[in-house]
Amino acid sequence: MLIYLGCCTVLAFGLALVLMQAGAAPAAVAHAAFALGAMPLIFAAMGHFVPVLTRSSGAGKAVHRLPLAMQLAGAMVVGVLAGALPGWTLHAAAVVGLVATGLFLAWQWQRGNKALGQPHPGLAWYKAALGCLILALLAIFVGLLWPAAYAPLRLAHLHLNTLGFIGLTAIGTLHVLMPTVLGQPDAQVAQRLRRQLPWALGGVAATAAAGVLPWLTPLGALLMGGVVLHTLVGWLKTHGWRRILGDGAAVPLFGAGVGLLAVIAAGMAHGFGLMPGRLAVSAFFALFLLPLVTGALSQLLPVWRFPGPMSPLREQMRARLVRLGQLRTALFLGGGGLLAMGVGAGAVLLAAGVLLFAVALASGLVLRR
Ligand code: HEM
Numbered sequence: 001m002l003i004y005l006g007c008c009t010v011l012a013f014g015l016a017l018v019l020m021q022a023g024a025a026p027a028a029v030a031h032a033a034f035a036l037g038a039m040p041l042i043f044a045a046m047g048h049f050v051p052v053l054t055r056s057s058g059a060g061k062a063v064h065r066l067p068l069a070m071q072l073a074g075a076m077v078v079g080v081l082a083g084a085l086p087g088w089t090l091h092a093a094a095v096v097g098l099v100a101t102g103l104f105l106a107w108q109w110q111r112g113n114k115a116l117g118q119p120h121p122g123l124a125w126y127k128a129a130l131g132c133l134i135l136a137l138l139a140i141f142v143g144l145l146w147p148a149a150y151a152p153l154r155l156a157h158l159h160l161n162t163l164g165f166i167g168l169t170a171i172g173t174l175h176v177l178m179p180t181v182l183g184q185p186d187a188q189v190a191q192r193l194r195r196q197l198p199w200a201l202g203g204v205a206a207t208a209a210a211g212v213l214p215w216l217t218p219l220g221a222l223l224m225g226g227v228v229l230h231t232l233v234g235w236l237k238t239h240g241w242r243r244i245l246g247d248g249a250a251v252p253l254f255g256a257g258v259g260l261l262a263v264i265a266a267g268m269a270h271g272f273g274l275m276p277g278r279l280a281v282s283a284f285f286a287l288f289l290l291p292l293v294t295g296a297l298s299q300l301l302p303v304w305r306f307p308g309p310m311s312p313l314r315e316q317m318r319a320r321l322v323r324l325g326q327l328r329t330a331l332f333l334g335g336g337g338l339l340a341m342g343v344g345a346g347a348v349l350l351a352a353g354v355l356l357f358a359v360a361l362a363s364g365l366v367l368r369r
């Protein structure tokens with residue numbers, strides 16, 4: 001399931017770039033990347049990490065299938081927004097998403113309560129992220145039924161989803177993933193996770209509310225930006241430049257952090273009306289999501305493909321996936337920077353980066369026991 005969804009996500013990112021070039025509605029492009037691509041993969045990855053964080057057995061069959069429900073919901077949204085499916089499908093997608101997310105959150109809650117001792121603090125980030133997704137889906141569902149409130153509810157939906165659902169999942173996971181990638185333990189991880197969560201939640205709440213209360217804009221940007229900056233500085237202190245730059249999975253993960261910081265700066269700018277908000281959507285995809293997902297998959301796919309103790313095959317697959325990680329990161333950040341400045345040709349650099357990763361992925365997947 002994890003390998004299938006990893007591949008589907010890369011295909012969905014490719015689809016988003018094709019839709020972008022074909023001149024499809026920007027909302028269709030955004031949902032190809034975020035709802036069809038990232039959302040189901042996040043569910044599958046959480047399903048893999050929650051048992052680790054709570055020291056419990058692997059997820060059961062029903063929980064394993066929830067990502068497929070999210071994939072269906074994502075496909076329905078893209079279908080409607082691209083004009084291929086009737087409008088009522090959007091309401092159905094929101095309901096499917098809400099039910100599946102509610103079930104998943106209940107499962108995470110139960111695992112946390114049953115954990116031997118205190119669950120790892122990363123679990124609270126996942127529960128908070130799912131809480132944001134539920135609020136975001138409720139917001140758009142109510143907005144669809146109540147046109148007068150559609151505009152502010154749409155803003156709440158998109159900020160809760162990007163910074164809340166994807167952002168909190170990513171930061172919570174990166175704290176644990178970076179030391180694993182570098183093979184160097186970081187004693188500060190649990191403390192950093194505990195300390196940062198209330199600030200991050202405050203940042204998401206202020207940003208989601210800034211659509212109706214514009215004076216919250218600088219507060220939201222400062223809180224979110226502060227958490228990301230704190231994380232980046234912590235990594236540099238613990239691991240150092242050289243180690244990070246030398247690993248083809250660590251570079252994209254660090255690059256995703258830097259990219260998110262840039263997106264938050266763009267958020268401050270568009271919140272004050274200094275640039276179009278839409279540019280932040282492509283920037284979020286290019287500067288943050290692409291390096292994040294390719295970096296995380298470079299580390300995780302070999303573990304998912306060859307589970308159990310470390311093996312030469314797993315090492316070989318990782319080596320193939322991290323090759324050119326630095327170049328891919330440069331393509332994503334460069335292309336994303338151009339898109340954020342309104343230069344459409346930046347998409348070519350993104351396409352090159354995604355293609356490079358797809359080739360690395362294929363060369364890694366042909367390895368057999
Ligand atoms: C079942 C799931 C979802 C449904 C039913 C849904 C529905 C919608 C709808 C109806 C809009 C307004 C489109 C418009 O005004 O043209 C919208 C906008 C948006 N949504 Fe979603 N969405 C879902 C999931 C997500 C997810 C998971 C994310 C990101 C993580 C996301 C991010 C956005 C963004 C960024 C926009 C603004 C796009 C733009 O105008 O360029 N959505 N969504």
Ligand code: HEM
Pocket residue numbers: 155158159162163207210211214216217218220221222224263264266267268270271272273276277278280281284
């Ligand atoms: C901390 C960061 C952020 C802050 C403080 C922020 C703030 C705001 C505010 C106040 C508005 C309303 C502007 C208005 O009504 O004129 C807005 C709109 C918008 N924001 Fe953000 N935002 C942030 C991050 C993001 C991110 C990450 C994305 C994209 C994924 C995004 C996409 C948008 C979009 C598409 C609009 C609507 C523009 C439109 O309706 O055409 N924002 N933002």
